[in-house]
Amino acid sequence: MSSYAIHTRRARSRRTRLIAAAGLLIGVLLSAVAAPAFAHDELIGSTPAAGSAVDALPAEVTLTFSGVLLDEPGATVVEVTDASGTDLTGGDPVLDGTHLTQPLTGTASGEVTVIWRVVSSDGHPISDEFTFTVGSAVAPVETATPLPGAPMQTVDFTWLWIVIGVVVVGLGGALVAVLVARARGPRED
Ligand SMILES: [Cu+2]
Structure with missing residues (x-):
């Protein structure tokens, strides 16, 4: 394995984590935006x-x-x-x-x-x-x-809906990010 291949694999691994973190962050932010809609x-x-x-x-x-x-x-x-x-x-x-x-x-x-x-x-x-x-x-x-x-x-179940919203959107965002990263990432031969 060349040093170029190792470097590329490391870069992709880091990119996967970055994308997953970004997905989580986006999910949390979306939940924060949506939360006021649940308020009286x-x-x-x-x-x-x-x-x-x-x-x-x-x-x-x-x-x-x-x-x-x-x-x-x-x-x-x-x-x-x-x-x-x-x-x-x-x-x-x-x-x-x-x-x-x-x-x-x-x-x-x-x-x-x-x-x-x-x-x-x-x-x-x-x-x-x-x-x-x-x-x-x-x-x-x-x-x-x-x-x-x-x-x-x-x-008042407002808090419950907020928690559910955060969890669902956050997990959804992370899942999509992981799937995207996996589809783009290196495959084991
Ligand atoms: Cu209400």
Whole structure:
């Protein structure tokens, strides 16, 4: 065996390890990029804003979320009530991507409670509530009750999907790299 052949074999062996490492690295990076897609969306704003005061009950309340919500039948629920529990909604909520608009009707004074439940872009139901005040009335005692049928506690498997994603993509990348390197590498005669 010539020194050239030995040199070539060593070079190829090193190249195989480099390609495998690169495949692993790419897999991990892809997983890191994909991971945020598994996270819950969250409410990032509303009109009227939570805790704000407005002169009169607006024609609608708009909620803005961090991701595009899933429009599944019956999954989107918005309850808007005054301090005495009177329903202030004027029709069904309208979902448009990251925006959820709930028409309102009637008049109100004092604290208005908005209870919402939507399906996050990752398929998980999320829910919360906030209040705003109409006029300058003193805010009365909180009367909000949980939505009927709303999950009290959602088991979150987000971490599991992230781990699975990292493992699958990482192993896949490494496997492809090894196969490519093997196909290109020297054969035993
Ligand atoms: Cu989630």
